[in-house]
Amino acid sequence: MQKRIVIPFGPQHPVLPEPIHLDLVLEDERVVDAIPSIGYLHRGLEKLVDKREFPEYVYVIERTCGICSFIHGLSYCQAVEEMMKIEVPERALFLRTIGSEYSRLHSHLLTLGCLADGMGFENLFMGFWRVRERVLNRMEESLGGRVIQGTCKVGGVRKDMDGEMLERMKAELDVLDKEMKEMTGVLLRDDAVKYRMKGIGVLPKKDAFELGAVGPTGRGSGVRIDLRERGYAAYGKIGFEPVLETAGDCYARTAVRCRELLLSTRIIRQCIGKIPDGPIETKVTGNPNGEYASRVEQPRGEAVHYAKGDGGRYLKRFRIRTPTFANIPSLVHMLKGYELADVPVIIMSIDPCISCTER
C-alpha cells in the first residue's frame, strides 16, 4: 500500500470565496478521500425567529445568504402565506418571478467569474463581473438593493415596477444576452478551459440521484430536478424547459449554468409580456398557525424552508435546508480519484455557498 498523507484544504484558500474545510487524503497526487467540515460561519439566524415578529423576520432571512437573498425571502413569505391562507395578488407573483430570475442571473455570473478566477483566467473573471454589474444596477433601480433587496413581504411585494421600467429592462435584456453569449462562448470553447474541466469530477447520473444532488450539480449529470417546474410564484404560467446536460463532469455543470443564463432572460421576457395589472399586496391580518415546508429553486438548487407557528406573533420554529448542504455529499464523491490540482475546479463547479449552508 502506498503511503497516505492528509492535506488540509481551506478554510482559507485562494479559490474559496467562503470558508469550508476539507481534509484531503492523498496517495501521491491522487485524492482517495475527502472529509468535509463546516461550521466557520454559523450565525444562529434560525434561532432569531423567536426574537423577531414574523413580518420583520423576512429582513433577517434575506440576510442568510449574500447572493441568493431574494429567493430566501420569497420562500419564507411563501411558507407563511400558505400557513395563513393568504391569496397573493397575481402581479406580485410575477414581480417575484422577475426578481428571482434577476438573482439567478447575478448569481450564475458571479460563480462563472469565480470559476474562471479559480483556474487563473483573470481576464474572463473581470469580463463576467462587468456583465454582472449591469444586472446589479437594474436590481438596485427596480428592487431597491444590489444584493439584499428587501422587496418580498408577507402578502405580496413592497415595490412595484412601472411600465416604463419594464420596457427599459426588456430592452437591456438583449444587450445582456449579447454580452453573456460572448463571455460564455469564451468559457465553453477555450482550449485551456476545456482541458481543465472536461472529464474532471465526473458524477454519473445514478450517483447524482442517490446522493441527492440538486440544482445545476444534478442537472449537469442528467437528473431532471428543477423546482421551478412545480409552478410556484408565476412559474406555472410560463413555458420553459429545464436545462439538462448528461456528461456529469465540471464542464457539463458549467455548461448548465451558461445555458441557464439565457433561460433566465427568456423567462424574464415572458414575465414582462404576461404581467397583469392590479394590486401588489394584500392586507395581512392574524398570525400564522400550523406548519409548512416551502420548496424553491435557488441558483444552486433546491432550498427547503420549514416554518411552524402556534398562532402568536413569533414563529415557533424555522429551519432552512440549503442547496450547498445537499451537494456536499456529491462533492466528496466527485473528488475521489482526481488529482490535487483539480480539487479547486471541482469545488468551484458545485458553486459552494457556505454562509447559507451554515445559516
Added chain:
Amino acid sequence: MSLFRMAKTALKNLASKPATQMYPAKPARKFKSTRGRVENDMDKCILCGLCQRKCPCVAIRVDRDERTWEIDRFRCVTCGCCVEVCPVKSLRMENDYTKSTTEPKMKDSYKSTNPNIPGLKPAPQKKAKA
C-alpha cells in the same frame, strides 16, 4: 483558433474606457430607490418607539424622558423597516450613504424639536437671559 478566443474581447477592452470609476472624485452612482441611510425629521417625530421595537437589528434607541432618538450607524442594515412602520412618516430613507469614519462607534443622536408629543409634557422652555 479556440486558444485565442479571448483575444478579441481583450483587445476590445483595451480600447474601451474603464468599467470602474474613480470613486471619491466621482460620486457613486445611485438611484431613486437606493437605500442609503435613515434620517429622522425631529420636528415631526413623536418618539413613539415603534421603530425601536420593529428594528430587526436593534440599531434604534428612543428615550422619551431625554427626548432623544438615537441610531447606531454600524448596527443599522438599512432594511427600511422603520421607515415603513413610522406612523407619522417622520423617518425617511436617503439615497446617499453615511460618510466613512475611523471611530469605533458611530451613533447619531437627535434631540426632539417637536413641542407637542402625545403623552409627554411640553418641552421646558429655556429662560431667555435678561
